[in-house]
Amino acid sequence: MKYISLLGATGSIGRQTADVVRQHPGQFKIVAMSLGTNLPQARLFIEEFQPELVSVQFRQDCEALKNEFAGSGIAFTYGDQGLIEAAVHEKANILVNAVIGSVGLNPTLQAIKAKKDIAIANKETLVTAGHIVIEEAKRAGVKLLPVDSEHSAIFQALQGEKEKNIERLVITASGGSFRDRTRAQLQNVTVEEALHHPNWSMGTKITIDSATMMNKGLEVIEAHWLFGLPYEKIDVLLHKESIIHSMVEFHDSSVMAQLGTPDMRVPIQFALTYPDRLPLMNSNRLNLAEIGKLHFADMDFVRYPCLRFAYEAGKSGGSMPTVLNAANEEAVAGFLDGRISFLEIETIIEKALTNHNTIAAPDLDIIQGIDRETRGFVKTLLKQR
Ligand code: NDP
Ligand code: MG
DSSP: OEEEEEETTTSHHHHHHHHHHHHOTTTEEEEEEEOSSOHHHHHHHHHHHOOSEEEESSHHHHHHHHHHTTTSOOEEEEHHHHHHHHHTOTTOSEEEEOOOSGGGHHHHHHHHHTTOEEEEOOHHHHHHHHHHHHHHHHHHTOOEEEOSHHHHHHHHHTTTOOGGGEEEEEEEEOOOTTTTSOSGGGTTOOHHHHTOOSSOOOOHHHHHHHHHTHHHHHHHHHHHHHHOOOGGGEEEEEOTTOOEEEEEEETTSOEEEEEOOSOTHHHHHHHHHTTSOOOOTTOOOOOHHHHOOOOOEEOOTTTOHHHHHHHHHHHHOTTHHHHHHHHHHHHHHHHHTTSSOHHHHHHHHHHHHHTOOOOSSOOHHHHHHHHHHHHHHHHHHHHTO
């Protein structure tokens, strides 16, 4: 039996994780969960999964739920400290981190210290402080299991293989909502258009990240940390069908790919069952004869400057990826709020990166300071609008 602490239960990944748990009641139990502000969804999950601990973002919501569930034996907590309490719940042996943003960093580090395995969806954590997370996980001897579909694909392709035999990783990219538009056609795109992803149904922030291609940039940095390869050995390939989830090429020119219909429950479940597999109900089987053709194209760094920023930030190393991530989180929030245009997301991130001098090997305090500083810098830019 796996006892799960699920952070971000009410989100896209959180709800799909709940579905995997629902399908295998004898294998998995959610003992702790966290959410932000979606109380209606939280109530349904509390009734269904009867966790021992629930953390919400705000105190007043915590008080409300405490009253509603008085006498149930369920404990409620809130805020950043609540996220940590849920992450290190004594009965949990695995943390599924599906919160959005670098708010997931501290709970991840605390869970690692408490010797929990980590199924990591929250890529911002690895982008912001990959060197610390990887080092702590090694030291604690816990597993870091990828949930992101591309990284799960690479992880699956590497089973039984030796790291020293890898020539390069090839991360596939669907191209996001605006893949059929030129840069000139991006001038006046709306939030609603940006939120319409052709292949995947995901949370709002990652859907915008997919449209700017920053999502792929974050994934390149995530792959660098998870698989320990230099950026020169991590390539991105456009593949609009999202059927090949990513590939590994070996020195002998052999390529291993993982394929499947786009369904995040597959990598979520694999992270929970690894090295085993379980059936997954209602997941569409891949029918290649029906699909007929798959398409591929080289990545265009002029069309997608955010991917270039991510490679550059990754190669600079140190504190630069922290700036990339924090600036992106704030700029995307600004776009979703209607304060800036779609293309201004890029210009704002570029300004934040240019404004920063890399600090090599920053510790956690420095990273948190730079994260705050960058958010402040971007917020000032947004206010000037
Ligand atoms: P969503 O926006 O759908 O969900 C985010 C979750 O985090 C919700 O439960 C939300 O609560 C909660 N949350 C948000 N802010 C806070 C906060 N400040 N404190 C506590 N909880 C908070 O995101 P996704 O599920 O799409 O993505 C989650 C992570 O997984 C991201 O890092 C993303 O990049 C990654 N990922 C997602 C994929 C997908 O298919 N969605 C694919 C691969 C990776 P509430 O809604 O209750 O306010
Ligand atoms: Mg992905």
